Amino acid sequence: MNHLLSLYIPQTMNEESITIMDTSLYTDLIPVSCPTLQVLVPGFTTAALFNQDSVPALVPAFIRNLTACNLGIQILQCGSVFNSLPDGIYVIKYSVSPNDIIFVEYNHLRIVQAMKLYKKHICDLKLTTCSPHGDKLVKFEELKDIKAYLDAAVDYAEWCLDPVKAMELYNYALKRLQKLNCTTC
Numbered sequence: 169m170n171h172l173l174s175l176y177i178p179q180t181m182n183e184e185s186i187t188i189m190d191t192s193l194y195t196d197l198i199p200v201s202c203p204t205l206q207v208l209v210p211g212f213t214t215a216a217l218f219n220q221d222s223v224p225a226l227v228p229a230f231i232r233n234l235t236a237c238n239l240g241i242q243i244l245q246c247g248s249v250f251n252s253l254p255d256g257i258y259v260i261k262y263s264v265s266p267n268d269i270i271f272v273e274y275n276h277l278r279i280v281q282a283m284k285l286y287k288k289h290i291c292d293l294k295l296t297t298c299s300p301h302g303d304k305l306v307k308f309e310e311l312k313d314i315k316a317y318l319d320a321a322v323d324y325a326e327w328c329l330d331p332v333k334a335m336e337l338y339n340y341a342l343k344r345l346q347k348l349n350c351t352t353c
Contacts, residue, residue, distance in 0.1 A: 171195055173272040175262055179322070181287075183280050184250035186239075188260060190230045200228050202265035209239050210256025210278075216240050255281045255338070257331050277325035277334055279318055285345045286315060310348065317341035 172193040180187060188207070194200050203226045206215040216239045218226045226232075236242035236251040255278050263271030289311055293304060300308050318341045325334035 171198060171200065171264060171270055173262055173264070173270065175260060175272060175274060177258075177260060177274060177276045179279065179283075181280060181283065183252040183284070185233045185235050186253055186258065186276075186278065188230075188232045188234065190228060190262065192228065192262075194228055200264050202263075202267060203228060203230075204261075204263050204267055205230075205232070206259075206261045207234065207239060208259040209241055210254050210258065212241065214240075215259070215261070253278065253280070255279055255342075257325050257334065275325045275329060275331055275334075277322045277338065279322060279338065282318055282338065282342050282345060285342075285349075286311065286318070289345065289348055307348070310344070314341045314344050317344075 174191045174193075176189040176191045178187055178189075186207075188205065203220060205218040205226055207218075208215040216234070218232065220226055232238075235246075236253055237246035239253070241253075242249075242251045258276045258278055259273065260276055261271060261273040289307070293300070293308060293311075295304075295308070299305070317337050321334045321337035321341065323334075324330045324337060328334075
């Protein structure tokens with residue numbers, strides 16, 4: 169019997185951190201050694217590395233709330249200023265010894281910026297318990313359509329393993345959200 173590695177990476181609304189939780193099942197028959205977590209941030213070519221030498225040490229059942237400083241994309245004022253993390257596909261790999269055999273890898277499409285804009289538009293509608301009419305209905309239907317594209321983008325990244333299509337759908341939804349902001353379009 170082998171370890172059954174798995175991670176949970178929730179969609180949160182926190183712009184400044186990403187949460188990664190170890191939800192693996194470890195067998196007592198094999199020792200757990202050399203746990204390694206690699207996180208590749210969108211737009212970067214080198215992954216941030218966390219292991220037993222990290223502070224705090226990476227151990228089974230870990231929960232990590234990673235910031236721009238932890239991920240190596242912010243170097244100034246760490247601990248006092250928290251920069252926003254970019255939306256996009258994060259490639260997250262977790263392994264234990266032998267690390268080239270026992271590992272899992274995930275594509276996680278972070279959509280925090282897009283969802284904040286979406287939620288702003290929903291709040292601006294000031295919906296009631298009655299069905300909306302006129303311009304309010306048109307905007308409500310547009311927002312439902314955009315939300316479906318954001319959900320599809322996440323699915324294409326995380327389930328279909330098609331990062332190119334995922335980013336096409338994400339960018340399309342984001343463009344439509346931004347167009348709703350435009351007063352001169």
